[in-house]
Amino acid sequence: MPTIVVHVMPKPEILDPQGKAVGAALPRLGFEGFASVRQGKRFELTVDGDVTQELLAQARDAAETMLSNPVIEDVVAVEVVD
């Protein structure tokens, strides 16, 4: 079944405590060489049938209004896989 994947990340100017915690833990566990970490969300919307342009527009709309909080998050990509 085709899937629409929506990628949501905290806006660059917004503090991301989860990402900061992960970023601080990496070197403690021996993973060196990463400057910073940001944590966001990935949604997989499974589609019955074909992904029409209309459905993709709906997914983009849902991504902006429901899957992300536009005050603190950006929808960085909406893509079709499969």
Add this chain to the structure above:
Amino acid sequence: MPTIVVHVMPKPEILDPQGKAVGAALPRLGFEGFASVRQGKRFELTVDGDVTQELLAQARDAAETMLSNPVIEDVVAVEVVD
């Protein structure tokens, strides 16, 4: 700066209450045509300098051992952007 993006999703056999909640809310808000929703995580690891094969291997290792819980989650992709 180059970024390594790690995509983590709940395993297919694991219940995903967040995704279920989003999936149930979509039609109530007028978004029709989506069969189901799963919610996972997206990590952006910023790298100082070049992404070497060694660093990418470290990122894969961190993805499997720290960024995901292998009991309930799958690392679906580790990719370099920028």
